Amino acid sequence: MPSINELELAKELIKFPTVTPVDAGVMRFLEKTLKSLGFKTKILEFKEKNSKPVKNLYARLGTKGLNFCYAGHLDVVPPGNLKDWTVNPFKPIVKKGHLIGRGANDMKSSIAAFVTAVSNFTKNNNFNGSISLLITGDEEGVAINGTKKVVEYLKTKKEKINFCLVGEPTNPNKLGEMIKIGRRGSMTGRLKIIGTQGHVAYPHRANNPSTILVKILSTLKAIKFDKGTKDFQPTNLEITKINIENSADNVIPGEANATFNIRFNNKHSSSSIKTKLNKIFNKITKQTKSKFNIEYSVSGEAFLTKPNSTTFMIQDVIKKITKVKPQLSTTGGTSDARFIRKITPCLEFGLVGKTMHKVDEAVSVSDLKKLTLIYSQILKNYFK
Numbered sequence: 001m002p003s004i005n006e007l008e009l010a011k012e013l014i015k016f017p018t019v020t021p022v023d024a025g026v027m028r029f030l031e032k033t034l035k036s037l038g039f040k041t042k043i044l045e046f047k048e049k050n051s052k053p054v055k056n057l058y059a060r061l062g063t064k065g066l067n068f069c070y071a072g073h074l075d076v077v078p079p080g081n082l083k084d085w086t087v088n089p090f091k092p093i094v095k096k097g098h099l100i101g102r103g104a105n106d107m108k109s110s111i112a113a114f115v116t117a118v119s120n121f122t123k124n125n126n127f128n129g130s131i132s133l134l135i136t137g138d139e140e141g142v143a144i145n146g147t148k149k150v151v152e153y154l155k156t157k158k159e160k161i162n163f164c165l166v167g168e169p170t171n172p173n174k175l176g177e178m179i180k181i182g183r184r185g186s187m188t189g190r191l192k193i194i195g196t197q198g199h200v201a202y203p204h205r206a207n208n209p210s211t212i213l214v215k216i217l218s219t220l221k222a223i224k225f226d227k228g229t230k231d232f233q234p235t236n237l238e239i240t241k242i243n244i245e246n247s248a249d250n251v252i253p254g255e256a257n258a259t260f261n262i263r264f265n266n267k268h269s270s271s272s273i274k275t276k277l278n279k280i281f282n283k284i285t286k287q288t289k290s291k292f293n294i295e296y297s298v299s300g301e302a303f304l305t306k307p308n309s310t311t312f313m314i315q316d317v318i319k320k321i322t323k324v325k326p327q328l329s330t331t332g333g334t335s336d337a338r339f340i341r342k343i344t345p346c347l348e349f350g351l352v353g354k355t356m357h358k359v360d361e362a363v364s365v366s367d368l369k370k371l372t373l374i375y376s377q378i379l380k381n382y383f384k
Contacts, residue, residue, distance in 0.1 A: 002036050002119075006109070007094075009112035009115060009116060010363075013026060013029075013103065013112060014103050015090055016029065018076055019075070019077070019078050020075040020076070020077070020139075020141035021141055023137050026074050026137075027055040027137065030057060030111075030115075031043060031059070033115060037118060037122065039061045040060055040061075042058050042059070044056045044058060044153055048145060051142070054138040056134075056135065056138070056145075056146055056150050057134075058133070058159075059132060059133045060130055060131070060133075061130060063130065064128070064130065065128045065130060067132055067159075067162050068129065068163055068164075068379065068382050068383070069134055069161045069164040070165050070375075071133070071147065071164055071166045071167070072133075072136075072168070073147075074108060074135055074136070075137045076102045076103040076140060077106075077140050085359055086100070086360055089361075097366065098362040099362060099368065100360055100361065100362045104355075104361050105169050105351055105353060105354075105355050105363050106168070106353065106356035109368050110371065111133075111135065112368075113371040114167060117376040117378075118375075120372075121379040121380060125380065127383040134150055134164070139335075143336070151340060151342060163382070164337075164345070164346035165375075166336060166337045167348070168335050169351040169352060169353035169356055170348050171350075173354060174322075174352065175324070175352055175367045175370055176321070176326055178329050179328055179347050179349045180347060181307060183302065183330055183333075183337060184232060184263040184265055184302050185262075185266075185269075185300055186298070186299045186333070187261070187270045187274075187297070189262070189295070190257070190258075190294070190297075191213075191216070191258050191292065191293075191294050192292065193213045193292050194255050194292065195209030197251065197254035199252070203252065206252040207288070209253060209254065209255050209256040209290060210253060211288075212285065213242070213256040213257075216284050220237055220239070220277070226268075228265065229266070231266075232266060232302070233265065235267070236263050237260055237261070237262045238260060238262075239259070240259050240261055241258060242257070242258045244256045264302055266302040266304055268302070281294060299334055303338060303341050304330065305341060305345045310345070310382065311347055313378070313382070314347065317381060321373050326349070351367055352367060
């Protein structure tokens with residue numbers, strides 16, 4: 001069995017320029033590494049119409065007992081302006097105790113830490129059970145050909161997972177600070193208000209949709225959805241775009257558009273929020289003799305994994321190794337845990353997320369070593 005080093009493996013993974021949905025050969029590379037450790041592997045490629053195909057990987061070591069799964073993604077966000085980087089984002093370098101490269105933080109290094117942990121664990125332990133990896137190439141994009149489809153595939157194959165650890169960078173500033181046990185839901189609304197075009201000098205002959213849009217948006221911002229819960233922040237709506245296509249200054253436009261995003265806790269569902277908002281749109285457009293069109297897209301519902309003995313065991317392992325007691329949290333954006341939680345309890349714990357998606361994205365080499373120790377100890381305790 002080959003010896004695997006988390007830093008060297010992280011470097012190898014970062015070298016693949018895997019900007020979503022590009023695979024660049026990374027899944028085959030990881031598959032080869034896992035096969036050398038005895039894993040049975042399957043590369044799963046999915047494609048929806050009007051989307052590019054995405055490669056994903058499901059690998060399993062062992063065929064019986066409890067199945068402990070690690071989930072993560074090998075795709076990364078674009079590096080942006082290369083001139084702003086001090087290194088080539090896809091030629092990782094260690095500087096001042098930090099590994100720099102796109103994906104170092106989010107989240108190729110975490111995958112390297114888990115694979116190394118499995119290698120160390122299986123070398124020193126005969127265990128009764130199974131370890132699996134669910135790795136996607138479609139987390140940073142629209143996420144339609146990634147984990148969501150793998151989960152559907154596992155369901156059809158009746159593949160049982162008993163617990164899943166998602167390796168996202170969950171810590172705001174320091175390794176050990178935070179475990180994610182749930183996430184808020186996320187829904188985007190694209191609103192169009194249709195008025196009547198006309199001359200600005202004759203407003204009585206027109207119906208200005210921008211005035212109506214401003215009224216609706218101020219009503220939306222004034223909504224107090226809830227005060228939050230013990231586990232979740234309050235639900236929040238942010239207006240992200242206002243757009244009025246109008247090339248003339250003396251014309252009242254015929255339509256006005258806005259986009260908003262809502263992050264909601266488990267006091268709501270996307271459908272209950274839609275009902276609430278549609279009432280507002282109907283009421284104001286009726287009063288103002290205008291029309292509206294609304295399109296919603298839901299990227300995930302709010303969920304919470306009720307802490308169980310595995311959650312507390314993982315919390316304990318992290319505290320012992322980092323000397324920090326991690327908070328159980330639901331803050332931040334969405335992650336692929338929103339798909340996985342449909343088939344198994346899961347939590348998220350990985351590196352420090354300070355530099356994710358930034359120029360000179362980096363991870364502390366000592367944090368990477370500690371994360372490998374944490375993952376190794378979790379496996380030991382889980383299969384005791």
